Amino acid sequence: MIEAEGITKRYGDFLAVDDVSFTAQAGEVIGFLGPNGAGKTTTMRILTGFLPATDGSARIAGHDIFNEPLAARRAIGYLPENPPLYPEMDVAGYLEFVTRIKDVPRARRRSAVESAIERCGLKDVHRRVIGSLSKGFRQRVGIAQAIVHDPRVLILDEPTVGLDPIQIREIRSLIAALADPGKSEARTIVLSTHILAEVEAICPRVILINQGRKVVDSSLAELTAEGQSLEDVFARVALRAGEAA
Amino acid sequence: MRHVGAIAGRELRSLFVSPVAYAVLTLFAVLAGFFFLLSIQGFRETMNYYQQIGQFDVLEQINLNNQVIAPFIQVMWIVFLFLIPGITMGLFASEKTNGTQELLMTSPLTMWELVVGKFVAAGAFVTILIAMMGLFPALLFLDADTPILGWIFSGFDLAEPDPEGLQMLAGLLGLWLLGLTYAAVGTFASSLTRNQLVAFFLALALLLILWLLSVVADLGVAEGAMGTAASLSTVLTWLSTSDHFDKLARGLVDTRDLAYFAFMIGAFLVLTKTSVESVRWR
Numbered sequence: 020m021i022e023a024e025g026i027t028k029r030y031g032d033f034l035a036v037d038d039v040s041f042t043a044q045a046g047e048v049i050g051f052l053g054p055n056g057a058g059k060t061t062t063m064r065i066l067t068g069f070l071p072a073t074d075g076s077a078r079i080a081g082h083d084i085f086n087e088p089l090a091a092r093r094a095i096g097y098l099p100e101n102p103p104l105y106p107e108m109d110v111a112g113y114l115e116f117v118t119r120i121k122d123v124p125r126a127r128r129r130s131a132v133e134s135a136i137e138r139c140g141l142k143d144v145h146r147r148v149i150g151s152l153s154k155g156f157r158q159r160v161g162i163a164q165a166i167v168h169d170p171r172v173l174i175l176d177e178p179t180v181g182l183d184p185i186q187i188r189e190i191r192s193l194i195a196a197l198a199d200p201g202k203s204e205a206r207t208i209v210l211s212t213h214i215l216a217e218v219e220a221i222c223p224r225v226i227l228i229n230q231g232r233k234v235v236d237s238s239l240a241e242l243t244a245e246g247q248s249l250e251d252v253f254a255r256v257a258l259r260a261g262e263a264a
Numbered sequence: 265m266r267h268v269g270a271i272a273g274r275e276l277r278s279l280f281v282s283p284v285a286y287a288v289l290t291l292f293a294v295l296a297g298f299f300f301l302l303s304i305q306g307f308r309e310t311m312n313y314y315q316q317i318g319q320f321d322v323l324e325q326i327n328l329n330n331q332v333i334a335p336f337i338q339v340m341w342i343v344f345l346f347l348i349p350g351i352t353m354g355l356f357a358s359e360k361t362n363g364t365q366e367l368l369m370t371s372p373l374t375m376w377e378l379v380v381g382k383f384v385a386a387g388a389f390v391t392i393l394i395a396m397m398g399l400f401p402a403l404l405f406l407d408a409d410t411p412i413l414g415w416i417f418s419g420f421d422l423a424e425p426d427p428e429g430l431q432m433l434a435g436l437l438g439l440w441l442l443g444l445t446y447a448a449v450g451t452f453a454s455s456l457t458r459n460q461l462v463a464f465f466l467a468l469a470l471l472l473i474l475w476l477l478s479v480v481a482d483l484g485v486a487e488g489a490m491g492t493a494a495s496l497s498t499v500l501t502w503l504s505t506s507d508h509f510d511k512l513a514r515g516l517v518d519t520r521d522l523a524y525f526a527f528m529i530g531a532f533l534v535l536t537k538t539s540v541e542s543v544r545w546r
Contacts, residue, residue, distance in 0.1 A: 067370040071544050089372040103367035105274075107281050119270035120371040164367065 020045045020172055020207035021066065025075035028061050028231075035061045037231040038075070043224075045171070046205030048198045050212065050222030050239075054257050058231040059211040060100060063174050066209070067097040080171045093122055096170035100177055102161025106150030110141055110160055113149060114167050121168035135167040138193065155186040162190065166197065173197060175210040179217060191221050215249045225249070227256055267373050271381025275355065276388060284354070285389070288347050292393055295343045300400040303336040304416055311420055323420075328427040329515065332416075333401045337435040337513045340397060344443050345475075349467035351389050352450025353460040355382045356540065360458035365543070379537045383451050383529075390443035394436055401432050431515035438512025441525035442505060446471055448532035455539040477504035 021043040028036040036058040043049055053059050064070040066077055068084045068091060077084045080094035105113055114135055118128040136145050139159040144152060149160060158181065165173060178194065179187045198208050198221075212218060218225055218239065225242060227235035234256050235242070242252055279285045310331060314323045359365040368378060403412050404427045446467075453467035454460075481500035501507060505528070508521040 064366075069366055069370050069544075089374070092370055092372045095370065097366070097370045099363060099366040101363040103362065103364040105278060105362060105364060107278050108274075112277070116270060116274045117367070117371075120267055120368070120373055122372050 020047075020080055021209070022078040023062075023066065023075070024077065026062060026065055026072050026077060027074035028058070028065060028070065029073040034231050036065065036072075039228065039231075039233045040075075041226060041233065041236055043207045043209065045207055046198060047224055048194070048208045048210070048222050050218035050225045051209055051228065052212070052215070052218060052225060052235075052253060053228035055213075057228045059228055060176055062228065063097075063176050063209070063211060064099075067095055067174055068092050069097075093168075094171045096165035096168065096173045098161050098165040098173075098175045098178055100180075102157055103164065104149045104157060104160060107148065109146055109148050110152075110163075111136065111145045113160065114163055117164050117167050123168045131167050131169065135163040138166065138196070139163040140189065140193075154181050155183065158182055158186070158190070162193065171206055173206055173208045173210075175208065177211055177213070179212065179214065187217075191217065195221050215253060219249055227253065229256055265377055265380065267377040268381040268384055271373075271378060272384040272388065275382060275385035279351070279385070279389065284350065288350055289392075289396070292343060292347055293396060296340065296397040296400055299339050299343070300336050303332045303339070306335065307331045308416065315420060328404050329431045332404065333427060333432050334435060334514050336401060337439050338510065340439055341442060341475075341509060344393075344439070344446055345468065345471055347393070348386075348390065348443060348446040349450045349453065349464045349471070352386050352447055352454055352467060353463040354454065355386065355451050356455040356536075357458050357460045357463045369543070375537050375541055379451070379533055379540060383448060383533060383536075386447035386451060387444050390440065390447055394440045394443065397439075398436050401427075405429065428515070434515040434517045435513045437517070438509050438521075441512070441522070442509045445505060445525050445528045445532075448529045448536070449474070452532045452536045452539065455536045471505075474503070474505050477501070478506045479504075 021041070023042070024040050026036055026039045027034070039058075039062055041049075051059050051063070061070065065072045066079065066084065068088050071085065079091040082091035082094065084091040105116075108116070111132060114132045115128060118131050123131050136142060139162055141156070141159055141163060144156055149157065152160065158178070162175070162178060165175065175194070179190050182190060194208060194210065197206055199205070210222070222239060224238050225235060226233060235252065239249070243249060307326075307328070311323060311326060314320075314326070356365075359368060403410075404416075406413065449470050450463075450467040453470060454463040456466060457463050477500045481497035481504065502524070508524045511518060511521055
């Protein structure tokens, strides 16, 4: 579903992302971990086609993001770090606009909006103006925006940041439900986070990035097999890299 | 280009839920009314003057098109100069502050759809403005015994002349094209910054420069007596909006002027596309 090959992003002399490769199958939920400034957001922006890579290539659902950008983008749902919302629009109107620019066929738009509102728990606020919503609701509208066109690949940059514990739990179960094959086709989800407990709760697979390089890529079960916690692994990797630098 | 409607429609909806659109419409209606009355006042003063000095043959030649409608349309460019940057300042700048730029640029849209969609929204607003201000000169076409015409011609021994409809429409076409050009320049200014105030003043500065190029050219002609600057001043005069707009405002439709406006709109949209795309180069 995602095939990233040697993705590199260079800003002048600074290597933000250094030769990151991985593949993800349908139905996988991958936790993207790493300290601040490790290159998580840049990698995600490259995968979604927002930024071009300096080097390397990536395919989303079989479409090369540089050569077939429109087809690749149709297959992606993306929640950036700051939810991309128009504060003056109401929730339903905003989601309807998103279905139009994401090429949802006219006949399916209404049901797509309704189902996204339903799944993200936005029923009570769907006529409210986005600017008047609380941070938790805005985050949910951001997720609704990412899933409204039923994409095969979901890329979520810190989906639970700024939410209270109950909201976090809701979002996590929503993410787990989205990954679940169930009736529809399974989706691939990549989410970045600082919260290690979050990874332990919903991500069977972990990719750890530090200083632009992929340092760990394995299943959560393998990582924690020897009794060490994810926190130990994270601290060890971050520290080792700190010494090397 | 099938996403243009979605982009433009969203932009217009946002414009009309914000106070900016209504503030601009109100200000525009008030200013248009004020300048229209001023044009009529000027017309009456001219007639008064010729009547007093007894130049009745001149009086016969004065008409509503040249003495009321054309000056009115010509003076409205100043209103456009200030109001259109107010409409366009948010087009791209607000996408950056909202973070919605990331939504648009990761959606299956082409750059052209995005840029043209934004421009169409601004252009639709300009069209609304033109329709609004067109109502004022349209009053002059009412039947001769309506109060307004009676007032304009009161005190003069003169048959009330009929204004020429096509000449007025040509003038409005000129102002519409000028407005669209300003919208394209404003769109470009908005794409350069994330600060709406900066976008506003940048657009204002660009539009003033564009207008004053012909003044610079006139100075250039004076220099040109020495033999160097003549061709440069021709280019500057051509690039400047003022002469092209002036001819259309007086009712002279020349395809060269129409081509000029089409060229300017196209050029600024190309610049906008390049500027929006440049996020990807960094």
